[in-house]
Amino acid sequence: xxxxxxxxxxxxxxxxxxxxxxxxxxxxxxxxxxxxxxxxxxxxxxxxxxxxxxxxxxxxxxxxxxxxxxxxxxxxxxxxxxxxxxxxxxxxxxxxxxxxxxxxxxxxxxxxxxxxxxxxxxxxxxxxxxxxxxxxxxxxxxxxxxxxxxxxxxxxxxxxxxxxxxxxxxxxxxxxxxxxxxxxxxxxxxxxxxxxxxxxxxxxxxxxxxxxxxxxxxxxxxxxxxxxxxxxxxxxxxxxxxxxxxxxxxxxxxxxxxxxxxxxxxxxxxxxxxxxxxx
Numbered sequence: 040x041x042x043x044x045x046x047x048x049x050x051x052x053x054x055x056x057x058x059x060x061x062x063x064x065x066x067x068x069x070x071x072x073x074x075x076x077x078x079x080x081x082x083x084x085x086x087x088x089x090x091x092x093x094x095x096x097x098x099x100x101x102x103x104x105x106x107x108x109x110x111x112x113x114x115x116x117x118x119x120x121x122x123x124x125x126x127x128x129x130x131x132x133x134x135x136x137x138x139x140x141x142x143x144x145x146x147x148x149x150x151x152x153x154x155x156x157x158x159x160x161x162x163x164x165x166x167x168x169x170x171x172x173x174x175x176x177x178x179x180x181x182x183x184x185x186x187x188x189x190x191x192x193x194x195x196x197x198x199x200x201x202x203x204x205x206x207x208x209x210x211x212x213x214x215x216x217x218x219x220x221x222x223x224x225x226x227x228x229x230x231x232x233x234x235x236x237x238x239x240x241x242x243x244x245x246x247x248x249x250x251x252x253x254x255x256x257x258x259x260x261x262x263x264x265x266x267x268x269x270x271x272x273x274x275x276x277x278x279x280x281x282x283x284x285x286x287x288x289x290x291x292x293x294x295x296x297x298x299x300x301x302x303x304x305x306x307x308x309x310x311x312x313x314x315x316x317x318x
């Protein structure tokens with residue numbers, strides 16, 4: 040009995056430690072990026088020095104988290120938990136297809152939610168009046184930071200730890216439950232939005248498990264953020280003023296969900312079968 044208690048205590052401590060480290064990896068660079076961007080826009084947007092500086096910081100973080108540098112005693116631990124390996128090309132391809140179908144379905148779901156439920160919009164920097172190059176760099180870098188840090192922290196370190204103690208489906212669900220509420224800080228704690236993030240986190244966690252890599256998820260996540268930053272989120276407040284059924288685009292996005300949710304599930308099933316045969 041004492042040994043079981045010690046094992047349970049160690050499991051809880053290991054998961055809590057991994058969660059804390061994952062939050063540092065995922066949130067700290069984004070906080071630094073926000074401060075740098077604000078300073079850059081205040082001092083002159085014509086010279087976009089903040090994107091360049093944060094890319095250097097992000098590269099240094101990637102090197103350390105994936106097992107480079109001192110201390111060498113933790114290098115292997117960091118490499119394994121980062122999960123930043125290149126999967127076989129066929130696995131990579133099916134993962135991108137599954138992620139792409141999921142992204143299209145999730146995009147439609149987001150738009151439908153904003154026409155069904157009154158929710159707060161996502162606060163975004165004001166890009167009006169910015170030089171085109173600066174605006175493009177800001178969107179590109181913001182997408183890279185969000186995708187890389189969240190995949191490294193959540194689908195890398197935290198998920199690998201959870202998979203040590205739970206079955207893969209259980210670990211994936213626990214991860215989504217732990218991670219999805221954090222999006223409420225910027226998106227608002229409204230249950231349809233949190234549910235949307237729960238399913239998005241399920242998709243990325245499933246991809247990471249099936250590929251044994253976060254790289255396909257980073258690509259899909261990056262593309263998704265770029266689309267949301269540039270196209271979806273800027274129009275959220277406009278959608279709130281459209282009543283359900285009064286806009287043809289509402290039904291187009293409903294159809295978008297109906298078509299691409301089954302396609303995403305089909306691609307994930309194919310990816311799972313491929314994993315059993317290849318990995």
